[in-house]
Amino acid sequence: MKHTGSCHCGDVHYEVEADIKDVIACNCSICSKKGYLLSFVPEANFTLIKGADAISDYQFGAHRIHHTFCQKCGVASFSRGAMPDGTKMIALNVRCIDAIDIAALAVNPFDGKSL
Numbered sequence: 614m615k616h617t618g619s620c621h622c623g624d625v626h627y628e629v630e631a632d633i634k635d636v637i638a639c640n641c642s643i644c645s646k647k648g649y650l651l652s653f654v655p656e657a658n659f660t661l662i663k664g665a666d667a668i669s670d671y672q673f674g675a676h677r678i679h680h681t682f683c684q685k686c687g688v689a690s691f692s693r694g695a696m697p698d699g700t701k702m703i704a705l706n707v708r709c710i711d712a713i714d715i716a717a718l719a720v721n722p723f724d725g726k727s728l
């Protein structure tokens with residue numbers, strides 16, 4: 614199914630092909646502070662329509678994941694990373710997907726803190 618997502622001010626806007634039935638709530642240092650609810654898709658399913666130059670990229674630790682956020686409103690609507698096999702992935706912040714009923718999605722805890 615095709616979804617759109619955006620930051621709060623609208624400077625960052627994307628389109629994504631994704632089947633979002635559940636979300637991951639990770640307890641690692643950044644996910645817990647950001648309050649992300651995540652769903653992962655291959656990068657090929659993701660199109661950044663607007664905002665390539667509106668995004669800042671926060672990295673920490675092993676610098677494996679690009680935690681992007683809008684420079685104007687601060688909302689982090691997606692991150693870029695890769696699977697262990699190198700496949701590029703997008704972590705959608707499902708809270709930023711338009712017209713989705715967050716309360717209807719199953720939330721799966723993930724113990725990222727222990728990794």
Ligand SMILES: [Zn+2]
Nearest residue numbers: 620622683686
């Ligand atoms: Zn914004």
